[in-house]
Structures are given as C-alpha cells and as structure tokens.
Amino acid sequence: MVNREKFLEYFDENKTKEKKCIQNTKNRRIVFMEEINGEKYYIKKYIPRKQRKRSIAFGLQRDRAEHYKFISGKLEKLDIPHIKPEFVIINKKSFFERESILVTKDGGVPLVEISNFHQNMKLLDKFFDYFIRLCKNGIYPTDYNYKGTLVNNDELYLIDFDSYRTKLVVTKKFKKYVIYKLARRTYMETNLGKEFDHYLKSQVFRVRKELGW
Known part of the structure; x- marks a missing residue:
C-alpha cells in the first residue's frame, strides 16, 4: 500500500522536474505517471487560475480534485464502473492560491485505441448507455469522450470526470449544448469510415430520444 505522503513531493516544482510528465494543459492541469511497486499511478495536479x-x-465551485471525488461517490451509488480516486490532496497556500493533486491507479486501455468497432459493439453501446444514465440522474458530462473511458476485462470504466456537471434543473439551451459536445467529441476522435460514422449518428439520435431532448 502506497502512503499518501509519497505524493506530496508533486507540490515541489523542483522535484516534479524529475518526474514523468505525460500531459500539460497550460500549467493548469498537469498529469504525471509513476510506477510504484509494479503498479502504475497517474497523478493529476490542478492549479486554478483567474476566475x-x-x-x-468563495465556495462557489469545487476544486477539480475534490469534484472528481464527489462525482465518484455519485457513480458509486449508480453502480457505474469507474476509476476511483486513491488520494485527493489539497495544498492551500493562501485564501486564493491553492494546488491540488488527484491520484488514481492505471485502470485499463483507453476505448479510443479500439480499432475494430464490429468486435466491440457491446462496449460502444455501453459508452452511450452510461451517458444516458448519467443525464437521467442529474450528472451532465460536457467533455464525454473515448479517451475518458477505459477497457479492462471486457468492462468499461469511466475516468476523467472532473469536469462533469451536476444540475437539478436544465434549460433547453444547456441540453442542446451537452448533445453538441457529445456528438462533436465522438466524431473528432475517430476515423473508422462511413459505417462507423453512421453508427455514431444513430447512437446520438438514440441518446436524444431516450432523454426526450
């Protein structure tokens, strides 16, 4: 069992220079990967800026790492497979300045890496089934994509849900926005031919129909 204190070094900029960084989004969301005792860990460091x-x-928004844990709790209640947080650590420097770290274990192969969709229809159908269940339960993924789902032992797991939104009431404009983002991201990430494009369009149509949107 890895100790929580092990990951505190990711708040030290000098030490992170020696770490394996696999993604850096404008120094606001930095993702590291480290192998410890034969297991891969992903460490996401969030540095909120401006607004x-x-x-x-002021408590109007959750920290991204804390929000991931919050959504994980909701997914647990819905019995939707997902990658649970191992640790969430907050480093509050002042009233406004803070950093946070989210630690997760490696959970499988990204769905986006699947090249033969005929052999993986059940997983792809489940990808859209999860989306429908989320929306029906007041959870709205505005960045839902194949990279945010992992395949492990023929099961589909959600990950990267730190930007999922929760609402009690949604407007027609917001519903349209959520569907637009779903369609745009799923089309952007694939290049498997006209047959697959037709499948995607049919699934987006199914989503809208089942949600009544």
Missing part, C-alpha cells in the same frame, strides 16, 4: 480560483475560494 476559477476566486470561485473556489
């Missing part, structure tokens, strides 16, 4: 850091400070 977001003010909203977090």
Whole structure:
C-alpha cells in the first residue's frame, strides 16, 4: 500500500522536474505517471487560475480534485464502473492560491485505441448507455469522450470526470449544448469510415430520444 505522503513531493516544482510528465494543459492541469511497486499511478495536479480560483475560494465551485471525488461517490451509488480516486490532496497556500493533486491507479486501455468497432459493439453501446444514465440522474458530462473511458476485462470504466456537471434543473439551451459536445467529441476522435460514422449518428439520435431532448 502506497502512503499518501509519497505524493506530496508533486507540490515541489523542483522535484516534479524529475518526474514523468505525460500531459500539460497550460500549467493548469498537469498529469504525471509513476510506477510504484509494479503498479502504475497517474497523478493529476490542478492549479486554478483567474476566475476559477476566486470561485473556489468563495465556495462557489469545487476544486477539480475534490469534484472528481464527489462525482465518484455519485457513480458509486449508480453502480457505474469507474476509476476511483486513491488520494485527493489539497495544498492551500493562501485564501486564493491553492494546488491540488488527484491520484488514481492505471485502470485499463483507453476505448479510443479500439480499432475494430464490429468486435466491440457491446462496449460502444455501453459508452452511450452510461451517458444516458448519467443525464437521467442529474450528472451532465460536457467533455464525454473515448479517451475518458477505459477497457479492462471486457468492462468499461469511466475516468476523467472532473469536469462533469451536476444540475437539478436544465434549460433547453444547456441540453442542446451537452448533445453538441457529445456528438462533436465522438466524431473528432475517430476515423473508422462511413459505417462507423453512421453508427455514431444513430447512437446520438438514440441518446436524444431516450432523454426526450
């Protein structure tokens, strides 16, 4: 069992220079990968800027790492397979300034790496089934994509849900936005030919029909 304190070094900029960084989004969301005792861990470091850091400070928004844990709890109640957080660590420097770390274990192969969709129809159908269940339960993924789902032992797991939104009431405009984002991201990430494009369109149509949107 890895100790929580092991990951505190990711708050030290000098030490992170020696770490394996696999993604850096404008120094706001930095993803590291480290293998410990034969297991791969992904460490996401969040550094809120501008309006977001003010909203977090005044309690109007959750920190991204804390939000991941919050959504994980909701997915647990819905019995939707997902990659659970191992640790969530907050480093509050001042009232406005903070950093946070989310630690997860490696959970499988990204769905986006599947090249033969005929052999994986059940997984792809489940990808859209999860989306429908989320929306029906007041959870709205605005960045839902194949990279945010992992395949392990023929099961589909959600990951990267730190930007999922929760709402009690949604407007027609917001519903349209959520569907637009779903369609745009799923089309962007694939290049498997006209047959697959037709499948995607039929699934987006099914989503809208089942949600009544």
